[in-house]
Amino acid sequence: MTQTAIPFLFMRGGTSRGPYMNRADLPDDLDTLAEVLIAITGSGHPLNIDGIGGGAAVTTKVAMLSASEDDWADVDYFFAQVSVEDRLVDFKPTCGNILSGVGPAAIEMGLVPAQDGQTPVNIHAVNTGARVAAIVQTPGGAVDYEGTAQIDGVPGTAAPIALQFMETVGGVTGAFLPTGNLKDTIDGIEVTCMDVAMPMVIARADSFGLTGYESAAELDDNAAFNKRMQAIRIEAGKHMGMGDVSQSVTPKFGLLAPARDGGTIATRYFMPWKCHPTMAVTGAQCLASCVLTPGSVADGMAARPNETPATITLEHASGQIDVVVDYDLGASGFAVKSAGLVRTARKLAAGSVFVPASLWRGD
Incomplete structure (x- = not known):
């Protein structure tokens, strides 16, 4: 075996795109995982010519999903930002555009059962701890990608995905104002x-x-x-x-x-x-x-x-x-409770992506 096959969905989420994979199909060790994601995207070349990245930061993003360990959530969403040219992988941030595709991807992967009409998907963003409630259009119990919702930066229209972001304050630094100052x-x-x-x-x-x-x-x-x-x-x-x-x-x-x-x-x-x-x-x-x-x-x-x-x-x-x-906005100052947006997503491809077996043999 010269290459290792990894199942994936290739999706546009919001104004970004990338592979969506089951976390169980990837290495546990983060150093090995980073090398695998670099190989998948083709990081290290301005065109990502040896991978499925698109030569821009919005197209070298990876979503890794699993059944949630959070009592509130249905699915855990672990995000990786892979650099275009520098062979760097950052696991610290999350991405809300890629998150737009998490609900549909979780249903497609069988992590969340589809309902007839609409399917709520509660998402735990592992990187920052944020909780996001998504509503996915599923008429007849299948994800519908066609609709009339339009978002700037994406041509055409698609089915709307409503997102409600909660517990997003201080997810990385622990504070609304990390320096303690407004300015x-x-x-x-x-x-x-x-x-x-x-x-x-x-x-x-x-x-x-x-x-x-x-x-x-x-x-x-x-x-x-x-x-x-x-x-x-x-x-x-x-x-x-x-x-x-x-x-x-x-x-x-x-x-x-x-x-x-x-x-x-x-x-x-x-x-x-x-x-x-x-x-x-x-x-x-x-x-x-x-x-x-x-x-x-x-x-x-x-x-x-x-x-x-x-x-x-x-x-x-x-x-x-x-x-x-x-x-x-009271005596204690400004405090965010939640934020809502409407995004769209589309499944572009599905199958296996391959990485050299010398990096990881899939065991």
Whole structure:
């Protein structure tokens, strides 16, 4: 045997895509698992030519599912972000776009039985501890991928998948504001460091001399901005108690600007070495929470709604995304209770993916 076959589903989840696999079909040891995932995606080449990655961070993501050990959840979702070129695997963050496909994938894998009409799937995001309630369309007891829901960054329409994110505050750092401050100044740039669904460092675009409306390509090509942004991100990581984050995809970085296309606020999200072509589901929750928090860097950039739950519409590089945030704003300050979004997913392929047996023989 020269190669090991591993069963997989290949799915688009939200505005990302990648293999969805049963955790039981993969190595237990994380070092071996990382090598297997590098081989699956083809990390180490800008085109991922020797794997099924797509040459971009949104297409080198992996979802690993198992029956949940959490009493509340149906399925455990373990996420891995594989780098495109650097042969690095980060198991610390989660991904909300890939999570969009977890409900359908769990049903397809037989981990969750389908109901007639709609099937609720309670998901435990293992990496951060978040709980997410998903509603999957299953007329006749089978996953339906066709429908009229449209999300910016994906062509056409598909069946809606409703997601409700709970217990997302402090999932990585243990605190809503990991530095203890609403604002910090790092290298002369005022930032808000926040951990809601995803730890982030958030700044105003004009602090860098940017409009905040630049395309993802324009921001990626701005070497001076990227050098300064990364230095601030790395220093912020230390202040957030995350240690040396120079080789980690977290914390992510976000830019804010006044809305110009009818949304609540304009945003750009970094993954963190490239600008996201659309918006991360987890990052959207953190950015929406920043907008709603008095005293953050978002002050004065958007009209804060008075109602709860509140719909925050984030303008991003490819359109918009709505986040419905249920929150409290009392004497103890701003507190997120849950956040809801609608995403879509589609099964693209199914079968076996192969890795060299010299890496792992499947035993």
